Amino acid sequence: MRRVYDSEALRRDDDDPFSPVEDDESASRNHVNWTNLSHALVPQAIRSRAIAVDVETDKDRYEPGEEIHFGVTFANRFPLPITIVTETPKSWEWSIDGNPKGSEVPADHPEDRSTFHFSRSERKRFRRSWSGRVRVDEKEWRSAERGEHTLGVGIDAVNGAEKLRAETTFQIE
Known part of the structure; x- marks a missing residue:
């Protein structure tokens, strides 16, 4: 009996397919790729409804030049994994008054799609x-004008991007 333990015959190695597996039944029973399953079962139009988007600022009113x-x-x-296909490699982005990241200079994005x-x-x-x-x-940068501003957040999804957005407003006094 001692020779079996010394020979490492009962050793399990994940890289070696010929090593013994302790419990074949439980390993195969629990192996479900939920991402692929939900991708196959949930249509693109419904995926955008599955994700709720919310944005909020820490205050409603700010002084000029104050960081927001x-x-x-x-x-x-959903009780299933959901994968959203995006137009760019960025998962999500934010904007101030429609300007991405508060910049009036257009950003250069690769045209590769990605997933969130x-x-x-x-x-x-x-x-x-x-x-x-x-x-x-x-x-050149300038301070934002006094008044009401809109902070928008969204996922740039291939399908249903309009449903994957949220906005909030704040005042600069």
Whole structure:
């Protein structure tokens, strides 16, 4: 009996397919690729309804030049994993008054598509801040004007992008 243990005959190696497996039945029973299954079962039009988007600032009113902190939440409302196909490699983006990241200078994005993956009932939270300045040229920034501004957040999805957006407003006094 001692020779079996010394020879490592009972050793299991994941890289060696000929090593003995301790419990073949439980390994095969629990192996379901939920991402592929939900991708096959959930149509593109419904995937955009599965994800809830929310954005909120830490205050409603700010002084000129004050940094605006905000939180973004994406939540999968389905008990299945959901994968959203995006137009660009960026999973999501934010804008101030329609200007991405508060910049009036257009951003260069690669034209490659990507995916934004959510596990079952997963909630993703992000914290960002905006300096309160708007980029008007490659080297020039100016303070945002006083008044009401709109902060928008969204996933640039191939299908249903209009449903994957949220906005909030704040004042600069």
